[in-house]
Amino acid sequence: MAVRLLLHFLKLPLAGRILAMATVTILFFGVTIHIVEPKVFPTIFDGVWWAIITASTVGFGDFVPVTVEGKLVGIILILVGAGFLSTFFVTLAATTVQTQNALNHGKAAYKGKSGHMVIVGWNERSRYVIKQLIKLDPSTRIVLIDESLNEKPIQDVNVHFIQGSADQDNILIKAGINEAKTIIITADPSVSEVESDMRTILQLIAIKGINPSVYCVVEILTQRQINNANRAGADEIIESNSLSGSVMMNTILNQGISKALDVMLNQNHGSKVEYRPVPSELLGQSFNMLVQKYYNDEILVIGIKKRGETFVNPPFDMKVEYGDELLLICGHYRSSSSNS
CATH class of the missing domain: 1.10.287.70 (Helix Hairpins)
Structure with a gap:
């Protein structure tokens, strides 16, 4: 004793x-x-x-x-x-x-609540994402992993900083990777696009090796690495160069369109683009009927996602089936509270 x-x-x-x-x-x-x-x-x-x-x-x-x-x-x-x-x-x-x-200085392990979000890489995109997440929900728990920083860049109690590389198991364990809900891997702006994508895929493999079920969003810069990111287990891929190129092209053809896209995508402007499962009572209905039904709730239906492929402004007679999702533009609080 x-x-x-x-x-x-x-x-x-x-x-x-x-x-x-x-x-x-x-x-x-x-x-x-x-x-x-x-x-x-x-x-x-x-x-x-x-x-x-x-x-x-x-x-x-x-x-x-x-x-x-x-x-x-x-x-x-x-x-x-x-x-x-x-x-x-x-x-x-x-x-x-x-x-x-x-x-x-990023030496302490994360010991907060589970279901947190992990963001890999410190740059203007991750800075923007963190600030917007905190603004939308101050209780959001975020762990930032970066090897180039020597100290925590954002002095917020809900942001935890881990200094190191996200392709190392001990760093990922420090970040509570086993209990994380979502991980975002941003591209490294300090190296070439090819090297940045290679690092992203390596980090993705390390993360999925520890926690295969965590939802991983990765930023890929080169088109030829898309397939490799999919093979590594990416749940969602953001082709930032392709997206910015499309915005530039549409701005050339339709001046001012970039401002409209910013308003539509920026949740602080009062709108939110989201996918939502089709309610069972609406299965078999046409896209035209869905537009009218949701319009009465001040929600705009702009597309349908079928078997992983999204159809924006599809034919009005397209029918929704089980497993389909609707692409909507709606307000913050309405989107979270409406069960339509």
Whole structure:
């Protein structure tokens, strides 16, 4: 039994061990002074109270030893107990500073709630995503992994920084990869597009190797690496060069279209583009009927997703089937609250 208690004691952090020793010391001297001077200290609680006040050097004077033995107990308590308490508070302060430094420099493992989001790579895109997520839902838990940063770039309590490369198992475990809900891997702007895609795919393989079920969104810059990203297990691929090129091309043909796209995609502007499963009561209906039905709820249906392929503005007579999803433009709160 004693050996087991000693092992548990040794496993405690330094501040915990010092606090435990200080507690035992206070209890010991509180009981001792009660035994030595029972008239002055009629209860053990009175003795413990005196020991705490004496060891902390506050000295209220409501209990004072009167015998030589009692005073010797007080002297030993001051020499021993005050040292323990002082050491405890100094150690506690040092531990707090070390913990804060570890958090700021990305050395501490994530120990928050499960279901968090992991973002790999620090750049303007990840900065934008993090700020927008926090703005939409301040309770969102985000872990940022980056090897180029030396300290946490965003001072938000819900953003946890891990310094390192996302292709290393120990870094991914630090980020709580096994309990993460979604992972976004952004392209590295400091290297060539080909090398950036290779790093992205390597990180994706490492992530899926640890947690195959986590939803992975990856940014790919070159068309020829799309198939490799799919083979590596990407759940969704963002072709950023292709997307930006399409926006530029449409802006050339239709001036001002980029502003309209920004309003449509930017959730802070009051609209949200999302997929939603087709309600069972609407199965077999035509696209035209769906447009009219959702229009009454102030939701715009702009497409149908069938077997992984999205049809934007399909023929009005196209029927929806089981497993199809609707592509909608709707407001934030309506989209989350409406069951239509």
